[in-house]
Amino acid sequence: MNSIARLRKLPPALKGLIFTFMPLAYYLFDKLNYSQAGLSAVLGFFTLTTLFYWRDILPNKRALFSGLLLSFLIIILLNIGFQSTLRDAFGVQQEDVIVVQSIFSTDMAESSEFFIQYARYISLNLALFLGSLVLFWFLFVAEPPSLSVEDKPKIKRYWAAGIVTIVLLAIHFNPTLRKSNPLFYFPENYLRWQADLEEAKQLYAHLAATNSDETLNSMVVSEGVGRRTVVVVIGESDTRNDWSLYGYERETTPLLEKVDGLIVFEDVIAADASTIGSITRMLTPATVEQGELWKEKPSVVVMAQRAGYKVYWVTNQGTEGRGIVSILAGQADRAVFTNRGGSRLEGTLDEAVLDPYRAALNDPAEKKLIFVHILGSHPSYNYRYPRTHAVFEKLYDDAVAERLASQGRSMWEITFRNMYDSAIYYQDYILSQLVNELIDHPNEPAAWLYISDHGQDVAHNSDFSGHNRRAKEMWEVPMLLWSNDHYELPVSDIAALKKRPYQADDLEHAILGLLDIEGGYYDSGLDIFSADYDLGRNFPRHLRGSGLDYR
Ligand SMILES: [Zn+2]
Numbered sequence: 136m137n138s139i140a141r142l143r144k145l146p147p148a149l150k151g152l153i154f155t156f157m158p159l160a161y162y163l164f165d166k167l168n169y170s171q172a173g174l175s176a177v178l179g180f181f182t183l184t185t186l187f188y189w190r191d192i193l194p195n196k197r198a199l200f201s202g203l204l205l206s207f208l209i210i211i212l213l214n215i216g217f218q219s220t221l222r223d224a225f226g227v228q229q230e231d232v233i234v235v236q237s238i239f240s241t242d243m244a245e246s247s248e249f250f251i252q253y254a255r256y257i258s259l260n261l262a263l264f265l266g267s268l269v270l271f272w273f274l275f276v277a278e279p280p281s282l283s284v285e286d287k288p289k290i291k292r293y294w295a296a297g298i299v300t301i302v303l304l305a306i307h308f309n310p311t312l313r314k315s316n317p318l319f320y321f322p323e324n325y326l327r328w329q330a331d332l333e334e335a336k337q338l339y340a341h342l343a344a345t346n347s348d349e350t351l352n353s354m355v356v357s358e359g360v361g362r363r364t365v366v367v368v369i370g371e372s373d374t375r376n377d378w379s380l381y382g383y384e385r386e387t388t389p390l391l392e393k394v395d396g397l398i399v400f401e402d403v404i405a406a407d408a409s410t411i412g413s414i415t416r417m418l419t420p421a422t423v424e425q426g427e428l429w430k431e432k433p434s435v436v437v438m439a440q441r442a443g444y445k446v447y448w449v450t451n452q453g454t455e456g457r458g459i460v461s462i463l464a465g466q467a468d469r470a471v472f473t474n475r476g477g478s479r480l481e482g483t484l485d486e487a488v489l490d491p492y493r494a495a496l497n498d499p500a501e502k503k504l505i506f507v508h509i510l511g512s513h514p515s516y517n518y519r520y521p522r523t524h525a526v527f528e529k530l531y532d533d534a535v536a537e538r539l540a541s542q543g544r545s546m547w548e549i550t551f552r553n554m555y556d557s558a559i560y561y562q563d564y565i566l567s568q569l570v571n572e573l574i575d576h577p578n579e580p581a582a583w584l585y586i587s588d589h590g591q592d593v594a595h596n597s598d599f600s601g602h603n604r605r606a607k608e609m610w611e612v613p614m615l616l617w618s619n620d621h622y623e624l625p626v627s628d629i630a631a632l633k634k635r636p637y638q639a640d641d642l643e644h645a646i647l648g649l650l651d652i653e654g655g656y657y658d659s660g661l662d663i664f665s666a667d668y669d670l671g672r673n674f675p676r677h678l679r680g681s682g683l684d685y686r
Contacts, residue, residue, distance in 0.1 A: 374595075514600075569583070
């Protein structure tokens, strides 16, 4: 009892600090990510500390401030529980576009369904919420009035109270912190949602129209094609310039080098230099020249389904890339989101895709198209690999590091390159697992394709690392094809095939070719794997917004 009394006598700032242990515990048990926990801790600390100060200073308003303390405690803890439930149940963050959409557009029937389906997560988080609330309330809010307060010099307390109040208001000028405050989250997102809704309505209307697209009815599987599995793996921020398979000095791709029969394409240029720009151009009839066509024409997901394929979409990307990527996933027969970080800036390692990928391979459906969308080497590079694969991290004396140093790159940039190469090295493990799983399914025709959405500039040209449209490394991507003995490739001259110059905005033709689908949206002249591939029609390649004259 004595120690509880002593706890209750703690100065306001320490009581506020003790509150921050709660979000910290959520973080340590992986129930919140570090930014969610950090934001809740900052918000909770300043709000509660401010109220504790004023309650001490104004003892005759004690009931009011205790009431405010209890209310804010409930709001902040409920918000933590809300975020933790979203993370447990769906692996998403509250600012993700699907969450915002579903909160504000869900009707009552849907919400009761939601509560039943996710009762396990909700009840766990509710219990945690009540436990933390009662504990903190009992220790600090419900304390009996402290009699010594009025003896102390008031002026210092006013100063302290004034300062924390000002800081509390000031931190709300930071948009990230303001959005994390539940009092602002709901109104701000309501407005954003209303604006998005209008845009989304138009987009969905366009896309719904693509379902009744006339040409779609012509898409059919060629005669005599039976069982078939085609896997399309889409990489992220992966430049072939850092692959040993393409001649890089560091051994970044040892496992892929051991895969028998892998066709390594030597001259492939990304469709665009951004994720959305590239994915829309690769997986729909949109091209470099007609970039908006994806809003009017069906995607390759819909085309494959129409021809009788079961389509899977397994992704480790977050859903903050609003719009098309979620739409493509939504079009698939089965979509699995593996990223529990919510944002591409942190997040789950790519090995999370392996289990759902295996499940898709084991699905007995006769014709399957499986998309796997990995995080690859997206910034921040150091979040893309486990410690076991941090092999280049501290390498400052090999040929690559010395060349960069002799080019005048800073230590910082060499470190970025080292982390990037470690991410490529880990990705080599992921890609080889994905292809080897398919190799272990030997009984039916199968093909496997890998291409990255775009590359990356990692101190290749200057003291800069990141997305850089003007760098050729941003456009030069790896592309790999593997197929088994039951699968007959349309071209037999592999040596010539892998040298074909290509830009990936026509990739949907290549995928349709692998699926053996013909019809109005398939053009063998644009299919790099076809014997009819017409080099002239893929030229000149155009690196949008780069200023590069690439042939
Ligand atoms: Zn990207």
